[in-house]
Amino acid sequence: MNIYDIAEMAGVSIATVSRVVNGSSKVSEKTKNKVLKVIEEAGYTPNVFAQGLGLNTMHTIGILVPTISDLYMSSAVSYLEEGLHNIGYDCILSCSGYHATEKDSHLQMLLSKRIDALILVGSTYAGSEDKSHNTDYIRRASEEIPVFLLNGIIEGENIYCTASNDYQATFDATRRLIEDGRRRILFMTDSRSYSANQKKKGYIDALAAMGEKVDPDMEIFIKNDVDYVRKSFGQYDDLRYNAVLATDDAMAIGVLKYLTDRSVAVPKDISIIGYNNSSLCVCTTPELTSIDNKVKLVATQTIERLEEVLHGEKMVAGKNVVACELIERGTTAFSDMDPRR
Amino acid sequence: MNIYDIAEMAGVSIATVSRVVNGSSKVSEKTKNKVLKVIEEAGYTPNVFAQGLGLNTMHTIGILVPTISDLYMSSAVSYLEEGLHNIGYDCILSCSGYHATEKDSHLQMLLSKRIDALILVGSTYAGSEDKSHNTDYIRRASEEIPVFLLNGIIEGENIYCTASNDYQATFDATRRLIEDGRRRILFMTDSRSYSANQKKKGYIDALAAMGEKVDPDMEIFIKNDVDYVRKSFGQYDDLRYNAVLATDDAMAIGVLKYLTDRSVAVPKDISIIGYNNSSLCVCTTPELTSIDNKVKLVATQTIERLEEVLHGEKMVAGKNVVACELIERGTTAFSDMDPRR
DNA sequence: TTGTAAGCGTTATCAG
DNA sequence: CTGATAACGCTTACAA
Numbered sequence: 001m002n003i004y005d006i007a008e009m010a011g012v013s014i015a016t017v018s019r020v021v022n023g024s025s026k027v028s029e030k031t032k033n034k035v036l037k038v039i040e041e042a043g044y045t046p047n048v049f050a051q052g053l054g055l056n057t058m059h060t061i062g063i064l065v066p067t068i069s070d071l072y073m074s075s076a077v078s079y080l081e082e083g084l085h086n087i088g089y090d091c092i093l094s095c096s097g098y099h100a101t102e103k104d105s106h107l108q109m110l111l112s113k114r115i116d117a118l119i120l121v122g123s124t125y126a127g128s129e130d131k132s133h134n135t136d137y138i139r140r141a142s143e144e145i146p147v148f149l150l151n152g153i154i155e156g157e158n159i160y161c162t163a164s165n166d167y168q169a170t171f172d173a174t175r176r177l178i179e180d181g182r183r184r185i186l187f188m189t190d191s192r193s194y195s196a197n198q199k200k201k202g203y204i205d206a207l208a209a210m211g212e213k214v215d216p217d218m219e220i221f222i223k224n225d226v227d228y229v230r231k232s233f234g235q236y237d238d239l240r241y242n243a244v245l246a247t248d249d250a251m252a253i254g255v256l257k258y259l260t261d262r263s264v265a266v267p268k269d270i271s272i273i274g275y276n277n278s279s280l281c282v283c284t285t286p287e288l289t290s291i292d293n294k295v296k297l298v299a300t301q302t303i304e305r306l307e308e309v310l311h312g313e314k315m316v317a318g319k320n321v322v323a324c325e326l327i328e329r330g331t332t333a334f335s336d337m338d339p340r341r
Numbered sequence: 342m343n344i345y346d347i348a349e350m351a352g353v354s355i356a357t358v359s360r361v362v363n364g365s366s367k368v369s370e371k372t373k374n375k376v377l378k379v380i381e382e383a384g385y386t387p388n389v390f391a392q393g394l395g396l397n398t399m400h401t402i403g404i405l406v407p408t409i410s411d412l413y414m415s416s417a418v419s420y421l422e423e424g425l426h427n428i429g430y431d432c433i434l435s436c437s438g439y440h441a442t443e444k445d446s447h448l449q450m451l452l453s454k455r456i457d458a459l460i461l462v463g464s465t466y467a468g469s470e471d472k473s474h475n476t477d478y479i480r481r482a483s484e485e486i487p488v489f490l491l492n493g494i495i496e497g498e499n500i501y502c503t504a505s506n507d508y509q510a511t512f513d514a515t516r517r518l519i520e521d522g523r524r525r526i527l528f529m530t531d532s533r534s535y536s537a538n539q540k541k542k543g544y545i546d547a548l549a550a551m552g553e554k555v556d557p558d559m560e561i562f563i564k565n566d567v568d569y570v571r572k573s574f575g576q577y578d579d580l581r582y583n584a585v586l587a588t589d590d591a592m593a594i595g596v597l598k599y600l601t602d603r604s605v606a607v608p609k610d611i612s613i614i615g616y617n618n619s620s621l622c623v624c625t626t627p628e629l630t631s632i633d634n635k636v637k638l639v640a641t642q643t644i645e646r647l648e649e650v651l652h653g654e655k656m657v658a659g660k661n662v663v664a665c666e667l668i669e670r671g672t673t674a675f676s677d678m679d680p681r682r
Numbered sequence: 683t684t685g686t687a688a689g690c691g692t693t694a695t696c697a698g
Numbered sequence: 699c700t701g702a703t704a705a706c707g708c709t710t711a712c713a714a
Contacts, residue, residue, distance in 0.1 A: 002707055013685045018709060028683060045453050049393035050707035053690045058390065058454075060433070068409065069419035078410035081436050085447075090454060092401070093434040095422050106426075112386055113399075113431060226623050253624050260626065282567050283594050283624040285601065343691055354701045359693060369699060391691030394706050 001044050010038040021046055052114070061089045061306070062110035065121040066098050071249075071278040075295050076121050076150055083303030089116070098124055104137045111141060117306055119148045123163070123195030126152025146309045150302050151293075152194045153319060160309065162302045162320040164293040166195050169324035170202030171209075173245060173273050173291060176326070178210045180334050182243035182271055186236065188255070189247040190224035199247050199275070222251060229254020230261070242270050249274035253284055256331060260285075272331040286330025293324050342385050351379040362387055393455070402430045402647070403451035406462040407439050412590075412619040416636050417462050417491055424644030430457070439465055445478045452482060458647055460489045464504070464536030467493025487650045491643050492634070493535045494660060501650065503643045503661040505634035507536050510665035511543030512550075514586055514614050514632060517667070519551045521675050523584035523612055527577065529596070530588040531565040540588050540616070563592060570595020571602070583611050590615035594625055597672060601626075613672040627671025634665050 003021075007014040012031060019027045020035040027035075038044075052058040061084050065073050077093070084091050092113060096106035103125065110118060118141055126149060127135040135154050141147050142158040149161040177185055187203045189196045200219065207214050217239060222229060229251050246252035252274030259266055266272060266286060274281060277292035301320050308316045328334065344362075348355040353372060360368050361376040368376075379385075393399040402425050406414050418434065425432050433454060437447035444466065451459060459482055461467075467490060468476040476495050482488050483499040490502040518526055528544045530537045541560065548555050558580060563570060570592050587593035593615030600607055607613060607627060615622060618633035642661050649657045669675065 004707080014708080015685060015687095015710080016683085019684090022709080026683065031683080047394070047707050048454055049390055049397070049399065050690090051709080052390035053388070053394050053692085053707080054709040056390070056690080063434075067419060068422065069416045071412075074415035075410050077434075078408060078436060081409065081434060085435070085450075090433055090435070090450065092431050093404075093418075093422060094426070094431070095419060109426075109431065113389055226620070250620075257623075279567070279591075280621060280624050282598075283621050285626040345691080355692085356694085356701055356703095357699090360700090363693085367699060372699085388691050391706090392693080394691080394708085395693040397706080 001042060002047065006035065006038055006042060006044050009042065010035045056114070057116050058114070059089050060113065060115050061091045062113065062115035062118045063091050063093050063121060064103075064107060064110060064118065064125070065093070065095055066103075066124050067095050068093065071280070072276050072293075072295060073121055076299050079296050079299035080119060080121070080150070080303060083300060084306075087303070087307050100134075107137055107141060111144060115145065116310060117146045117148060119150060119302065119306070120152065121150045123152040123193040124191070125149060126154055126161075126194030128192045128194060128197055146306070148302050148306055150298055155318070160302075160305045160316060160318055160320075162298050162305065162322065163195070164295075164298055164322045164324050166198040166293065166324065167202040167205075169291045169293070169326070170199045170245060171206040172202075173326055174203045174206035175210060176334060177243045177245070177271060177273070177332075178206070178212060180271070180332075183212055184218070184239070184241045185243040185245055186218050186220060186239065186241040187245050187247075188220045188222055188229075188251045190222060190251065191247070196247055203245060224248045224250050226250050226254045226257060230257040233258040244270065244272045246273065247275045249276050249278045249280045249288060249290055252288055252290070252331075253280060256284055256286075256288065267331050267333045271333070273326070274331075277327050281327070281329060284331075289329045289332040290327050291324050292327050294322050297322050342383060343388065347376065347379055347383060347385050350383065351376045397455070398457050399455070400430050401454065401456050402432045403454065403456035403459045404432050404434050404462060405437055405444075405448055405451060405459065405466070406434070407444075407465050408436050409434065412621070413617050413634075413636060414462055417640050420637050420640035421460060421462070421491070421644060424641060425647075428644070428648055441475075448478055448482060452485060456486065458487045458489060458651060460491060460643065460647070461493065462491045464493040464534040465532070466490060467495055467502075467535030469533045469535060469538055487647070489643050489647055491639055496659070501643075501646045501657060501659055501661075503639050503646065503663065504536070505636075505639055505663045505665050507539040507634065507665065508543040508546075510632045510634070510667070511540045511586060512547040513543075514667055515544045515547035516551055517675060518584045518586070518612060518614070518673075519547070519553060521612070521673075524553055525559070525580070525582045526584040526586055527559050527561060527580065527582040528586050528588075529561045529563055529570075529592050531563060531592065532588070537588055544586060565589045565591050567591050567595045567598060571598040574599040585611065585613045587614065588616050590617050590619045590621045590629060590631055593629055593631070593672075594621060597625055597627075597629065608672050608674045612674070614667070615672075618668050622668070622670060625672075630670045630673040631668050632665050633668050635663050638663050 003014045003017050006017045020032050068074050081091055094106045094110055096103045147159045151163045153161045204214050244255050252272050274288045274290035277290040281288040281290045344355045344358050348358045361373050409415050422432050435447045435451055437444040488500045492504045494502045545555050585596050593613050615629045615631035618631040622629040622631045
């Protein structure tokens with residue numbers, strides 16, 4: 001069942017059928033209805049491969065994500081998919097893991113599918129200061145199609161970034177803790193990604209701004225896993241911390257669990273702040289205070305930029321930043337003297 | 342840069358280039374190397390649209406899921422994507438929501454992309470006894486391409502199902518609770534999907550098998566949301582339940598939160614069992630006992646069946662069932678008298 | 683408004 | 699082993 005069959009049945013040429021299918025205006029109402037009726041009855045669907053060949057697009061967007069089995073990523077992809085669907089694009093999903101060579105090969109696979117644009121989800125694709133993972137492969141991709149980074153920043157032609165302001169978020173959170181009398185703040189992270197670096201910078205700058213000394217021992221690199229953190233956290237006892245700022249909720253919960261096991265009072269003796277404001281936060285006791293990095297907003301704005309770029313708009317902002325919000329729950333108890341309350 | 346360019350540069354015909362690209366054996370080592378070198382230097386990549394047109398496939402699998410923003414679904418998709426990638430398929434993801442018309446339209450969108458097979462994730466696609474959502478649209482899809490259900494069962498030609506044995510799981514869990522002296526077991530669900538029905542049946546049959554009376558009031562239909570359950574659960578106080586069996590972890594956690602707020606002792610006075618064994622389970626205090634429905638195994642087996650079917654194997658099992666496992670944590674305290682321990 | 687015909691870039695069937 | 703050449707099913711100037 002192809003366009004020739006329809007043309008014959010309707011007694012018109014294939015060009016006319018094509019025009020009807022594509023909603024071209026230059027078809028008389030009469031023939032249009034005739035053709036539509038035949039299409040309907042025959043149950044005809046255009047062959048997208050042939051369409052793709054002719055138009056050089058299949059209206060497909062590639063989404064690359066380290067793993068979809070992560071609350072932040074799956075949430076982001078959920079919003080992205082919805083937005084793309086609304087503007088008539090399908091999305092092909094690829095999970096690359098965190099390893100550089102895998103990221104590259106998955107990206108190549110996506111590019112070979114002739115996608116119209118590429119969305120990279122998560123700051124793991126934004127490289128970091130130590131050149132351990134570089135971003136050349138992304139730049140190369142951007143020579144072929146527009147590349148959108150969700151929660152990462154790379155400067156470059158045809159690269160469009162939307163990220164939450166993680167620097168400001170940790171800066172504010174750290175200052176808030178210090179103002180509340182917590183001066184020994186543990187900073188926990190599991191990554192050297194762009195985002196992780198921003199968070200760390202915010203933490204350090206806030207310490208400095210508040211006149212506190214920056215102690216490298218207070219920066220902890222650890223696996224982002226509740227059980228792992230819970231079981232291994234004893235090694236940090238002698239740091240005599242009274243607050244914890246984690247770059248992911250699961251780490252924070254690991255600490256909370258550890259402290260609860262040891263009957264340490266949270267938040268009375270130790271305050272804990274997580275990151276992402278995931279659904280895990282409301283499960284713990286006490287519930288976890290967390291920084292909401294506004295994944296919905298970031299995803300929505302990514303789609304808006306994408307739509308602009310794909311519609312050929314010039315002058316689309318290459319960089320977009322969204323403010324985070326501290327969601328206070330039971331693992332912190334800030335005094336009401338804070339100016340922002 | 343197309344096959345003609347390469348052919349010219351290499352001084353061969355396009356047929357030869359095509360053979361080299363597709364690794365056909367009938368090319369001399371010499372010309373093969375010559376062509377490969379030219380391809381390498383030119384950075385040529387075959388146009389997948391043209392390939393698709395010729396071969397009538399782009400090696401793409403459609404994955405339909407109600408939402409990717411759900412721990413079970415995202416975990417399933419994660420395993421599916423990995424498996425598909427390994428056997429050379431890309432996946433195009435579509436999130437349909439739970440509404441019948443949307444499910445149908447998203448499925449049509451996927452079919453129109455000429456995918457090689459369709460995977461439906463989650464029992465929401467398997468319909469239910471009340472004909473509120475029917476499964477005709479799935480049957481129709483199966484006339485065009487093989488359809489794979491992950492965690493749902495529909496009988497039919499060209500439909501292949503892999504599901505966890507939810508019936509047995511709730512049957513065993515219920516019996517276990519009764520044997521432990523918990524005779525007033527609340528059953529909570531948020532759905533009338535195939536899977537939800539199986540779970541309910543297991544619960545009811547176990548009650549009957551153990552000589553307990555089945556009280557319809559003990560079956561609670563409620564939203565699967567921690568906060569919602571927590572805030573609204575007071576209305577069930579007079580049911581005087583001493584155990585809760587929920588069809589999803591979030592619901593179970595809502596109850597746990599409610600009971601903790603009211604200082605009810607869990608598991609001493611009330612036992613709680615969740616479902617899915619999600620990452621939420623280890624976050625609560627006490628941690629949540631949950632039924633592990635083996636999403637990894639189900640996904641892996643789905644991919645195995647898919648590979649068989651796509652490789653043209655006849656006699657592929659249309660129905661596959663995987664056993665669940667009760668993961669005991671802090672919200673239950675079964676006595677050691679239980680025969681299975 | 684409609685039709686004709688030339689691409690789009692492959693694969694695959696034949697001959698040679 | 700290699701090369702012409704005909705599909706594959708559509709879009710789109712260009713004619714009419």
